[in-house]
Amino acid sequence: MPQPLARLIARLRGLSRRRGVASELDEELQFHLAQEVEANRARGMTDQEARRVALRDLGGLTQTREAVRDVHSLWIEAVWRDVRYAVRALRASPAFTAIAVAVLALSVGVSASVYSVVDAVILRGLPFSEAHRLVAVGEQGADQSPGALNLVAPQNFLDWRARQDVFTGLAAAAYAEISLKGTGEAFPENLLARRVTANFFEVLRAAPMIGRPFTVENEVAGREHVAVISHRLWQRRFAGAPNVLGKRLPGQLASFEIVGVMPPAFSYPVGAAEPVEVWVPYVVGPDERVRGNDFGYYLQVIGRLRDGVSIERAQARMDQITAELAAETPRWFTDRSARVEFLQDYLTRGVRSWMLMLLGAVGCVLLIACVNLANLILARGTTRQRELGVRAALGASRGALARVLLTESLLLSVAGALLGGVLAWLAVGFLRASLPPELPRVALIAVNWRVLTVTMTMAVVIGLALGMAPVFQFVRPAAVAMMRQGQRTNTGDRRSARLRASLIVTEVALAMMLLVGGGLFLSSFARVASIDLGFDYRNVLTVRLRPLVLPPNAPPGPSPLLDVLESARAMPGVETAALAGGGLPLRGDLMTHDFTIPGSVPPRDGDIAMNQVSPDYFRVLRIPLLRGRAFTAADRPGSPPVVILNRRAAGMFFGGDAAIGQVMNWRRQDLGERTVVGIVGDIRFDGPENDARPQAFVPLAQTQTSAATLVLRTTPDAQGVLAGIHAAVAAEYPEGSAPPVHIDVQTLERHYSNLVAQRRLNMWLLTVFGVLGLGIAVIGIYGVMSYIVAQRRQEIGIRMALGALPSAILWSVIGRTSRYLSLGLILGITAAWALSGTVSGLLFGVNPHDAGIYAAVAILLSFVGFVAALVPARRAARVDPLEALRLEV
Amino acid sequence: MPKTDLLQGTLDLLILKILALGPNHGWGISTRIRQISREGLNASQGSLYPALHRLELAGDVRSEMKPSENNRRARVYTLTAAGRRRLETEADSWERFALSMRRILQAD
Numbered sequence: 001m002p003q004p005l006a007r008l009i010a011r012l013r014g015l016s017r018r019r020g021v022a023s024e025l026d027e028e029l030q031f032h033l034a035q036e037v038e039a040n041r042a043r044g045m046t047d048q049e050a051r052r053v054a055l056r057d058l059g060g061l062t063q064t065r066e067a068v069r070d071v072h073s074l075w076i077e078a079v080w081r082d083v084r085y086a087v088r089a090l091r092a093s094p095a096f097t098a099i100a101v102a103v104l105a106l107s108v109g110v111s112a113s114v115y116s117v118v119d120a121v122i123l124r125g126l127p128f129s130e131a132h133r134l135v136a137v138g139e140q141g142a143d144q145s146p147g148a149l150n151l152v153a154p155q156n157f158l159d160w161r162a163r164q165d166v167f168t169g170l171a172a173a174a175y176a177e178i179s180l181k182g183t184g185e186a187f188p189e190n191l192l193a194r195r196v197t198a199n200f201f202e203v204l205r206a207a208p209m210i211g212r213p214f215t216v217e218n219e220v221a222g223r224e225h226v227a228v229i230s231h232r233l234w235q236r237r238f239a240g241a242p243n244v245l246g247k248r249l250p251g252q253l254a255s256f257e258i259v260g261v262m263p264p265a266f267s268y269p270v271g272a273a274e275p276v277e278v279w280v281p282y283v284v285g286p287d288e289r290v291r292g293n294d295f296g297y298y299l300q301v302i303g304r305l306r307d308g309v310s311i312e313r314a315q316a317r318m319d320q321i322t323a324e325l326a327a328e329t330p331r332w333f334t335d336r337s338a339r340v341e342f343l344q345d346y347l348t349r350g351v352r353s354w355m356l357m358l359l360g361a362v363g364c365v366l367l368i369a370c371v372n373l374a375n376l377i378l379a380r381g382t383t384r385q386r387e388l389g390v391r392a393a394l395g396a397s398r399g400a401l402a403r404v405l406l407t408e409s410l411l412l413s414v415a416g417a418l419l420g421g422v423l424a425w426l427a428v429g430f431l432r433a434s435l436p437p438e439l440p441r442v443a444l445i446a447v448n449w450r451v452l453t454v455t456m457t458m459a460v461v462i463g464l465a466l467g468m469a470p471v472f473q474f475v476r477p478a479a480v481a482m483m484r485q486g487q488r489t490n491t492g493d494r495r496s497a498r499l500r501a502s503l504i505v506t507e508v509a510l511a512m513m514l515l516v517g518g519g520l521f522l523s524s525f526a527r528v529a530s531i532d533l534g535f536d537y538r539n540v541l542t543v544r545l546r547p548l549v550l551p552p553n554a555p556p557g558p559s560p561l562l563d564v565l566e567s568a569r570a571m572p573g574v575e576t577a578a579l580a581g582g583g584l585p586l587r588g589d590l591m592t593h594d595f596t597i598p599g600s601v602p603p604r605d606g607d608i609a610m611n612q613v614s615p616d617y618f619r620v621l622r623i624p625l626l627r628g629r630a631f632t633a634a635d636r637p638g639s640p641p642v643v644i645l646n647r648r649a650a651g652m653f654f655g656g657d658a659a660i661g662q663v664m665n666w667r668r669q670d671l672g673e674r675t676v677v678g679i680v681g682d683i684r685f686d687g688p689e690n691d692a693r694p695q696a697f698v699p700l701a702q703t704q705t706s707a708a709t710l711v712l713r714t715t716p717d718a719q720g721v722l723a724g725i726h727a728a729v730a731a732e733y734p735e736g737s738a739p740p741v742h743i744d745v746q747t748l749e750r751h752y753s754n755l756v757a758q759r760r761l762n763m764w765l766l767t768v769f770g771v772l773g774l775g776i777a778v779i780g781i782y783g784v785m786s787y788i789v790a791q792r793r794q795e796i797g798i799r800m801a802l803g804a805l806p807s808a809i810l811w812s813v814i815g816r817t818s819r820y821l822s823l824g825l826i827l828g829i830t831a832a833w834a835l836s837g838t839v840s841g842l843l844f845g846v847n848p849h850d851a852g853i854y855a856a857v858a859i860l861l862s863f864v865g866f867v868a869a870l871v872p873a874r875r876a877a878r879v880d881p882l883e884a885l886r887l888e889v
Numbered sequence: 890m891p892k893t894d895l896l897q898g899t900l901d902l903l904i905l906k907i908l909a910l911g912p913n914h915g916w917g918i919s920t921r922i923r924q925i926s927r928e929g930l931n932a933s934q935g936s937l938y939p940a941l942h943r944l945e946l947a948g949d950v951r952s953e954m955k956p957s958e959n960n961r962r963a964r965v966y967t968l969t970a971a972g973r974r975r976l977e978t979e980a981d982s983w984e985r986f987a988l989s990m991r992r993i994l995q996a997d
Binding site: 024025027028029030031032034035036039058059060063064067068070071072 | 914919934936938939942943946954959963964
């Protein structure tokens with residue numbers, strides 16, 4: 001049998017018989033002792049003397065036993081023994097262990113999760129081949145901030161495409177929706193789609209995995225009903241059938257022949273929460289091929305830079321092209337230019353500063369955690385000097401001492417890192433669910449394993465490194481020798497005390513910064529949330545009814561809608577119901593229309609946002625009527641045309657209440673001349689952060705609008721309202737006999753939530769960070785002051801013995817703490833003041849240098865710091881001088 | 890009686906040699922080392938027993954508990970064939986080492 005194997009077997013056998021081995025060894029050693037005693041007696045010593053001399057000459061029995069045990073134990077056993085001892089030592093100081101593990105876990109968890117989010121949203125490249133060559137091209141008006149990149153008019157796109165030579169291709173995409181009919185196997189549904197030029201897939205270098213993309217031949221009316229579908233849609237609606245090519249997508253308006261299926265990894269726009277599932281050919285309408293089309297900007301244009309072409313050169317070429325076009329059609333092109341931007345930047349532009357702020361805040365928390373950990377471990381190392389000294393006196397070598405400390409640090413770090421990994425996984429899940437869906441690539445947020453491994457490794461390394469510090473401090477040979485003699489290393493003491501004091505000051509400063517951030521964002525959110533919108537959005541259900549095609553012979557007008565309104569009003573659970581032809585607050589948009597005020601001197605005109613509403617509209621949304629009257633059923637086609645203004649409009653055009661009875665004349669035919677009969681309160685149509693606009697309302701019945709949104713105020717627990725609506729609509733617009741209706745249901749409350757979601761998240765995150773930072777810093781203060789008190793027990797004892805009052809001792813501790821606190825506060829305030837300017841863009845209605853917030857935070861931090869120091873201070877005051885002096889080390 | 894601490898490898902060699910003279914227990918080995926070296930060398934209990942156990946794990950000796958006088962059991966060690974081979978090799982290199990040392994120390 002080969003030697004190493006035999007050895008291993010012998011050892012393993014020894015392992016299993018360990019207890020037997022130990023008792024046999026004892027027997028062996030006893031025999032040895034007995035023989036030695038015999039020999040001594042033979043030399044003439046007495047029994048007692050013989051035994052004493054024998055014991056003296058043979059040396060320590062325990063050491064022999066340990067030495068033999070070491071021979072028999074495997075390497076693993078020694079490690080296991082170290083681990084068990086370390087666990088016991090850590091359990092003996094539960095506060096330290098818990099805090100250290102918690103701090104490590106938080107560091108790993110928080111940094112890994114936030115980094116995962118930032119990575120998915122900003123840093124990770126687009127999932128296309130050579131994605132760094134992809135650019136977005138948009139329009140920029142002279143009056144806009146530099147960096148704006150707007151959607152493009154079709155003719156612009158065509159011109160650019162024809163004249164450019166710096167891109168391998170320019171493609172365009174337009175937003176679309178396709179409403180699918182229900183078939184035997186599948187329900188009707190609304191699909192998000194894009195109309196794209198044929199070279200769209202080519203520019204992205206993404207090809208369908210089945211079939212082919214459409215070609216330029218499909219960009220012609222009559223041949224454009226082909227589609228490329230997403231992998232998800234293929235699975236969901238066609239069960240992944242291999243013969244899907246040639247099958248049709250049954251849209252309400254047209255049926256599309258499927259010519260290709262994209263692979264599962266493809267998505268454009270990248271990683272949106274609600275993905276696009278169909279791509280159809282984009283056809284430029286004949287009336288859009290006009291330079292000077294003032295309201296048809298809707299194309300997103302992307303391109304791929306040619307090899308060797310830099311983005312600057314591409315921008316220069318586009319500027320040239322724009323200049324050429326301006327020269328050819330000067331009236332339209334003045335003040336407009338084309339802008340080229342990397343696609344990656346374009347998609348993430350809005351959130352970049354937000355993400356950076358998050359990273360900054362996380363960095364602060366991490367710093368505080370590290371500083372705290374360093375403090376904790378240093379303190380613990382110092383207080384264990386005596387224990388280490390005893391071990392050294394018992395014969396432990398330098399390496400053995402180092403091994404003890406290292407095992408402990410390793411255990412702590414690994415435990416902290418693992419816990420942190422779990423925390424990161426939970427946090428990422430939570431963040432993905434709670435981030436606003438408009439954030440780019442939300443769906444792609446996942447735990448970044450690379451980052452997690454890196455942070456966990458870092459945690460272990462940091463834990464080890466910090467744990468090594470006491471090793472270096474105390475395991476120098478001189479220190480070991482001194483410990484053996486029972487002294488302390490004096491200079492090391494003073495140096496470490498200064499170090500720990502500066503660490504405390506740093507912690508306080510960082511905590512101050514975080515708390516100021518938390519305060520600012522909290523204040524910002526509170527301001528947004530407290531804004532009175534001017535209407536009540538709670539318990540309001542909105543149902544958008546949009547007939548997709550207007551029947552050729554039916555009279556224009558809202559009469560079928562009004563019938564649906566009647567049915568809705570009668571439903572249980574519905575308090576009030578109304579219709580609105582234009583957009584609703586918090587969603588949608590209003591069209592503005594030009595008007596003049598006849599008979600005004602000097603002649604006045606303007607334009608104003610308009611909405612067509614049924615009489616109960618103001619009641620549903622609880623918009624107050626300020627003057628005059630609201631609409632009634634009497635306002636019908638044929639009765640005098642009327643209009644209601646909001647207070648802003650009344651003030652702007654008529655100076656206030658004088659508006660009642662005035663006449664306004666709209667250019668649009670179905671609006672015409674109308675008399676003002678009422679004034680209602682202002683509402684913030686675009687959400688809490690935008691001011692109220694001037695607005696005008698006309699009775700829906702007096703217009704020819706055929707699409708409107710049903711607005712219902714429901715009782716809080718209304719059920720079955722939705723089913724009732726569907727039934728009413730089906731009754732009014734039965735399938736097959738009238739145009740198909742597209743239905744879209746939402747609650748206003750949800751829209752409000754979405755609008756403030758970002759702010760709410762910021763507030764939540766920053767407050768959590770602030771509290772975390774504060775908690776860790778406070779623990780640090782408590783720890784340091786406790787340590788200092790413990791170190792100085794003798795000195796305190798002497799002082800008290802010499803007549804110092806306990807209260808004086810208490811105040812001296814508090815005084816020392818306040819020195820650290822004030823220094824830290826000053827540093828923190830300065831740093832926060834300097835940095836808060838950078839986040840002012842993310843705040844609403846809050847001055848980043850709001851002295852009130854700074855003062856409040858400073859007071860909070862001081863108060864908490866003093867409370868933290870109080871416990872050790874009282875402990876110091878209660879020192880018994882006799883005890884302290886007796887404790888000679 | 891100067892007590893010199895012995896290096897681990899040297900002690901192993903001594904033990905092997907003593908056992909080559911006949912199986913023995915720990916005390917016997919220790920006594921013989923003192924005797925034969927005329928008190929020049931001494932193996933402390935704290936180094937002797939670990940060395941014996943190590944040699945056994947390495948397969949150079951084997952042992953068993955044997956009853957001895959006055960009702961105690963002693964662990965008696967015996968040299969194995971592998972141990973004999975090791976003794977020859979190491980004794981040889983030790984001799985060469987000692988010779989080289991002597992040559993240098995006696996140079997002038």
